[in-house]
Amino acid sequence: MVLLHRLFAQDDFPYLGLATTFGILAGLVQVLGLLRWVFLVPYLSQVYMDPASSLATRDTVQVIFQAFHHYVGSGVGEHLGYLFTGLWTILIGLALTQSSLLRPWVGWLALLPAFCILAGILTPLGFGIAAVLTQIGYVLWSLWLLVVGVFVLRSHERERQPLLSHRLQ
Secondary structure, eight states: OHHHHHHHGGGTOTTHHHHHHHHHHHHHHHHHHHHIIIIIHHHHHHHHHOTTOOHHHHHHHHHHHHHHIIIIIIIIIIIIHHHHHHHHHHHHHHHHHHOSSSOHHHHHTTHHHHHHHHGGGGGGGTOHHHHHHHHHHHHHHHHHHHHHHHHHHHHHHHHTSOTTTTTOO
């Protein structure tokens, strides 16, 4: 996100700072959601599987897991992740449509995966199709990111200068 910010800073896109903020927040909340599997779940599993654990302890472990899973995993990691990823993708896509570095259609391609990812926010409201759209959106988003990466690398290859070298100093 930060490197794309630096790459597109020359184009004077007015919402680039906001896009970068959404991108960083997307990564942060998704990492927070995923870290429960690294730190919390192994500990809870150990307590649950301990032969000395009582039935009450095991029930408590299940409640703790469900609470963290719903709050940190679904609420923070997924839903805020969907929101910030979708917003970042829309804003970066719009920046790409106005950029001198890439062709405008590359930016317009961002909108489909962005709106599919944003559909994930509707999942708790009972829209079953939203979960499917979100999965499709992330696949399309990954492909779109590859396309953007290839175009960025090719555009800098033609200029025969190291990617972002003059902007990182």
